[in-house]
Amino acid sequence: MPLPExxxxxxxxxxxxAEAGLLETPSRRKELNVRxxxxxxxxxxxRSKATLSFAIGMLPExxxxxxxxxxxxxxxxxxxxxxFFMENLDGTIIATALPQMGRSFHVNPVDLNIxxxxxxxxxxxxxxxxxxxxxxxxxxxxxxxxIVVFTLSSILCGLSNGLWQFTAARVIQGIGGAMMVPVGRxxxxxxxxxxxxxxxxxxxxxxxxxxPVVGPPVGGFITTYVSWHWIFFLNVPLGxxxxxxxxxxxxxxxxxxxxxxxxxxxxxxxxxxxxxxxGLELIGRQNTPWRTTSLFLACGxxxxxxxxxxxxRAPAPLINLISLKMKxxxxxxxxxxxxxxxxxxxxxxxxxxxxxxFGLNAFQSGLLMLGLFAGNLGMKTVTTPVLRRFGFRKVLxxxxxxxxxxxxxxxxxTPHTPRIVILAVLFVNGLCRSMQFTSLSTIAFxxxxxxxxxxxxxxxxxxxxxxxxxxxxxGAIALRFAALLDRNPGGTPSVTDFHVAFVxxxxxxxxxVIDCFTLEPQAGAEVSGHRVSYT
Numbered sequence: 001m002p003l004p005e006x007x008x009x010x011x012x013x014x015x016x017x018a019e020a021g022l023l024e025t026p027s028r029r030k031e032l033n034v035r036x037x038x039x040x041x042x043x044x045x046x047r048s049k050a051t052l053s054f055a056i057g058m059l060p061e062x063x064x065x066x067x068x069x070x071x072x073x074x075x076x077x078x079x080x081x082x083x084f085f086m087e088n089l090d091g092t093i094i095a096t097a098l099p100q101m102g103r104s105f106h107v108n109p110v111d112l113n114i115x116x117x118x119x120x121x122x123x124x125x126x127x128x129x130x131x132x133x134x135x136x137x138x139x140x141x142x143x144x145x146x147i148v149v150f151t152l153s154s155i156l157c158g159l160s161n162g163l164w165q166f167t168a169a170r171v172i173q174g175i176g177g178a179m180m181v182p183v184g185r186x187x188x189x190x191x192x193x194x195x196x197x198x199x200x201x202x203x204x205x206x207x208x209x210x211x212p213v214v215g216p217p218v219g220g221f222i223t224t225y226v227s228w229h230w231i232f233f234l235n236v237p238l239g240x241x242x243x244x245x246x247x248x249x250x251x252x253x254x255x256x257x258x259x260x261x262x263x264x265x266x267x268x269x270x271x272x273x274x275x276x277x278x279g280l281e282l283i284g285r286q287n288t289p290w291r292t293t294s295l296f297l298a299c300g301x302x303x304x305x306x307x308x309x310x311x312x313r314a315p316a317p318l319i320n321l322i323s324l325k326m327k328x329x330x331x332x333x334x335x336x337x338x339x340x341x342x343x344x345x346x347x348x349x350x351x352x353x354x355x356x357x358f359g360l361n362a363f364q365s366g367l368l369m370l371g372l373f374a375g376n377l378g379m380k381t382v383t384t385p386v387l388r389r390f391g392f393r394k395v396l397x398x399x400x401x402x403x404x405x406x407x408x409x410x411x412x413x414t415p416h417t418p419r420i421v422i423l424a425v426l427f428v429n430g431l432c433r434s435m436q437f438t439s440l441s442t443i444a445f446x447x448x449x450x451x452x453x454x455x456x457x458x459x460x461x462x463x464x465x466x467x468x469x470x471x472x473x474x475g476a477i478a479l480r481f482a483a484l485l486d487r488n489p490g491g492t493p494s495v496t497d498f499h500v501a502f503v504x505x506x507x508x509x510x511x512x513v514i515d516c517f518t519l520e521p522q523a524g525a526e527v528s529g530h531r532v533s534y535t
Contacts, residue, residue, distance in 0.1 A: 073192040076249055077200035080184040081207055083147060083242045086235055087177045088211030090119075090154070093219035097228040104228070105163050112163065115170045117281050120469060122174025123181075124273035127462045128318055129266055130182040131454035132259075138252035139190065143183045144243050150176030151239025158232035182461035189445055189453055190253050197527045198384045201442040206434070210376055217366035265318035268307035273462065276300025283473040319462070320455040323448055328392075328523050329456060332444040335515025337467040339400065339440065342407065342509040343433050344471020346372065349479065349505070350410070350426075353498040358415040371423040375430020383438050391530035392443045393519040395435065400513035403432040407506035411499040446524040478504040 094101070094116065101112055134142050153176060156169035185204060192200045222230050279296030282289060311317040324330045350372070354365035387395055406429040413422055448456045479493055482500035525531070 072249070073188075073196060073200060074203075076191050077188050077203040079242060079245050079249065080143075080188050081203040082238070083143075083180055083184055083246075084204055085207035085211060086238050086242070087150065087180055088207045089215050089218070090173070090177070090232075090235065093215040093222075093231055094228075097219050097223040097231055100223050100228045101166075105161070105166065107163050112166070114163070115167045117278065118167050119170045119174040119177070120277055120281065121274050122171055123178045123465055124277045124462070124469075125270040126175050126178035127182055127465055128269045128273070128458050129261075130179050130461070131186065131458035132261060132318060133179065134183045134186055135254055135454050136258045138254040139183055139187045140246065140250040140252035142179055143187060143250060144246050146176045146179035146183065147239050147243040147246060148176075149173075150180060151235055151243070154232040154235035154239065158229040182457045185461065186454055186457040187250055187253075189457065190450070191251065194446070194527050197445070198387055198438070198442050202380050202383050202438050205438045205441045206376060206380065210373055214370075214373055217363075217369075220366070259316035262314060262316060262318035265307065265310050265314060268303055268310055269318060269462075272300050272303035272307050273466065274300075275303065276466065277469055280469050280473040283476055318455075319459045320452060321459075323452055323456040323459060326447045327519060328443045328446045329448060329460075331396075331515045331519065332440045332460065333463050335512045336440045336444070337463055338508055338512035338515075339403075339436060340464060340467040341471045341474050342505050342512060343403075343437065344468045345475040345478070345501075345505045346407075346410075346429070346433075348472050348475040349498060349501055352479075352493070353410075353413075353495070356493055357495040357498050368419070368422055368426065371426035372430040372433075375427040375432075376434045377430075378427070379431045379434035379438075383435060386435070387439065387442075387528040388530055391521060392439055392446075392524040392528055393516065393521055395439055396443075396516040396519070397513055399432055399435050399439070400509065400516060403429070403436055404506045404509035404513070406432055407502055407509050411502035411506070414495065442527060443524040446527045474508070475501065475505070 105112070130142070150173055153169050153173035157166060157173060160166035160169055188200050188204055189197075219231055222228070222234075275296045277300075279293050279300055282293040282296065308321070311319050311321050324333065347369070351365045351369060354360045354368055360368075390398075406425065409425050410429070413425065444460055445453065445456065478501035479497060481504065482497040483493060485500060486494060486497055522530075
């Protein structure tokens with residue numbers, strides 16, 4: 001256990017009062033202690049050999065606790081974002097490769113859905129335990145190991161000769177991805193000072209927004225002009241580079257006292273996530289078995305309720321629900337989940353509307369979707385100054401309402417709408433999506449103490465995974481409900497059906513904003529730098 005910072009100062013014979021007066025924050029205190037010890041070593045100012053030995057022994061521990069420079073923390077955030085992008089892209093890029101893969105495996109392309117489902121289910125099972133592994137073995141060890149597992153399993157996916165080989169490889173890949181995402185976020189949170197948190201979170205949120213948009217066209221290009229195998233082989237050089245840099249840059253931080261593993265909580269939470277996610281996956285299929293789907297969703301909900309009950313009573317729960325007492329974290333679980341469901345619908349409904357409703361081909365549809373992608377990236381540079389100027393509460397409320405209106409704007413698009421107008425609507429939609437997503441991801445950890453970061457990160461990642469998975473199901477349900485209203489339940493969706501679906505999604509987006517009204521005006525001010533004026 002490290003000694004209090006004040007224990008280091010008496011090691012010096014003549015500390016300067018001016019410098020001692022600067023010891024106001026833990027990070028500043030540790031920085032000056034390192035400076036004092038190094039200077040005293042140089043001038044040989046220690047009173048005894050025992051004091052000298054103690055100072056030399058404590059120096060590595062003090063330096064390991066110093067906050068990283070903004071440049072180094074930004075580099076780590078970009079590295080983690082690249083790993084996230086690799087993982088997110090892999091979940092969406094293979095959708096366009098399924099026909100060619102089906103021919104290679106001599107199976108129906110629809111049967112390959114089991115490989116995609118297996119990947120999502122492994123994410124749902126292993127994300128909750130990632131925080132405990134990071135505390136037990138160290139964040140760097142777990143993160144680098146996850147990259148290695150993900151990269152090696154990508155090779156196995158590319159070398160697969162049959163459906164079951166591919167499915168087994170995807171199971172292993174899902175385990176690597178489940179450890180990579182929450183532990184990577186934990187690394188960024190632990191290595192970034194709060195005043196730089198928005199900048200770092202901006203980097204690690206864009207993969208979740210960009211990958212669903214660029215994945216299908218990139219996958220289609222690779223499949224058409226090279227081979228589906230290279231969808232997975234491309235992960236190899238990226239994984240080698242990311243793993244090497246992670247081993248060099250990321251500190252291997254861990255908790256001094258690791259709580260015992262919560263086996264019952266893991267079983268309840270993992271089973272609940274698997275059954276619920278599988279039920280959602282069934283909804284997205286063309287011929288949904290509603291009885292089976294309802295059974296899986298009901299079982300997932302009941303097991304989830306039991307898991308919550310266990311987490312509330314267990315002395316050392318796998319997921320500590322005490323983080324929900326922080327309002328800034330709670331809104332990202334409540335209203336934030338509704339928003340993530342709503343924005344996950346766009347990459348599903350828009351391409352369908354462009355191709356089925358407007359009659360465009362896949363390439364033309366992909367070009368229009370680039371407007372959404374450009375908006376996602378375009379907001380990155382202005383997120384920090386906007387939050388500093390207006391604060392989290394105003395931004396989340398106003399931007400959330402704008403996002404709902406832009407979703408409603410998608411319901412006004414027709415096959416005769418000029419392409420430049422469609423691109424403009426999607427671009428502004430992408431701007432607002434990016435702002436809301438980054439704001440929610442940042443404020444979630446604004447008030448979480450470091451001792452709860454690993455558990456809160458696992459909890460947040462699990463809920464994010466479930467809500468993003470729910471988005472596709474929500475889009476399918478909205479489209480089918482619109483078809484029922486149009487008295488066309490079994491036919492091809494019409495343009496009107498898509499318009500009704502977007503109206504329903506816009507209402508969901510508006511409901512997500514309600515939770516933000518409960519925030520205090522100064523919420524997250526330590527992170528955003530926003531100063532509230534009461535005059």
